[in-house]
Amino acid sequence: MQPLLKIASIETLYYDRIYALHGLSLEVKEKEIFAVLGPNGAGKTTLLKTIAGLLKDQPKKGIIEFAGKRIQRLAPEKIARLGIVYVPEDRGLFRELTVNENLELGCWGRKGNKVKEDFEYVLALFPILKARADQQSETLSGGEQQMLAMGRAMLRRPKLLMLDEPSLGLAPKVARQVYDALSQISNAGTTILLVEQNAKMALGIADFGYIMESGRIVLEGSAKELQENEDVQELYLGLGGQDISPKGWRLYKKRRTW
Ligand SMILES: Nc1ncnc2c1ncn2[C@@H]1O[C@H](COP(=O)(O)OP(=O)(O)OP(=O)(O)O)[C@@H](O)[C@H]1O
Ligand SMILES: [Mg+2]
Structure with a gap:
């Protein structure tokens, strides 16, 4: 089956000279969860913004296809209309508007009774949004804001939902709810x-994962394969490191094999 999203060898440069994505390729299959992991500055946000068409510096090389159609250099609204919905790291809420008003904006341009059904679905998914309906969104907790951003995104009926660090800054219990x-x-x-x-x-929760460093995919595999990979365990999962001295110093730092 052809992937829903296919990215092949894209290069994104900032100011025509700083490489943020460097020949990056990846595929996302329908109905699955794909995770892109990587350290600060790896280019993760740049990747999502590039797909959503939000960067002024669109890739000069490579291919981005969604449902078999080329989407690079399309206007962001056109990309959104194809069903790619992006929840940015800052959640992109209208801070002065209430929870309900933010959700209503998620339905903008939609008509019919499906809208009401979807509204109910979102409130069932995040019951806290019902309790906070008339509260200004900037006064919500971080977790509530994330839920509102996700709820609003779902009202657009995404074919592909893209999220940038949905657990960032959340207490473990709240992050769990979001997940x-x-x-x-x-x-x-x-x-x-x-x-x-x-x-x-x-x-x-992912089916498949990509490890991204310096604008490139350095490792990919099923979530299980990555969880079992020693480098991923030590560098990303905080496991391994048996070589700890009595004072707690690590005597030997594993070198990446990619
Ligand atoms: N608007 C911009 N102009 C110039 N350089 C940028 C811009 N945005 C990002 N960069 C640079 O591109 C690189 C990738 O940044 P990006 O924000 O995509 O990384 P990230 O993986 O999302 O990091 P983080 O985990 O910190 O969010 C970084 O070196 C960053 O400094
Ligand atoms: Mg980022």
Whole structure:
């Protein structure tokens, strides 16, 4: 089956000279959860913004295809209309508007009774949004804001839901709730592309993962393969490191094999 999203050898440069994506290729299959993991500055956010068409510096080389159609250099609204919905790291809410008003904006341009159904679905997915309906969104907690951003995204009926670090800054329990909701969204059939620094959480729900460093994919595999990979365990999952001295210093730091 052909992938829903296919990226081949794209190069994204900032100011025509700083490489943020350097010959990056990846594929996202329908109805699955794909995670892109990597350290600060790896280019994860740049990748999502490039797909969403939000960067002024669109890739000069390579291919981005969504459902078999080339999408690079399309206007962001056109890309969104094809069903690619992006939840940015800062969540992109209208801070002065209430929870309900933000959700209503998610339905913008949609008509019919399906809208009401989807509204109910989102409120069932995140019951806290019902309790906070009339509260200004900037006064919500970080977790509530993330849920609102995800709820609003779902009202656009995404074919591909892209999220940038949905667990960032959240307490473990709240991050868990966000991830549980993502599992439910995935089970209902939405394809998800997730960018995370929290490799443990992301690989916990993903079907497939990519490790990204310096604008390139350096390793890819099923979530299970990555969880079992020694380098991933030590560098991303905080495991391994048996070689600890009595004072707690690590005597030997593993070198990446990629
Ligand atoms: N608007 C910009 N102009 C110039 N350089 C940029 C711009 N945005 C990002 N960069 C650079 O591109 C590289 C990749 O940044 P990006 O934000 O995509 O990384 P990231 O993997 O999302 O990092 P983090 O985990 O910290 O969010 C970094 O070196 C960054 O400094
Ligand atoms: Mg980022």
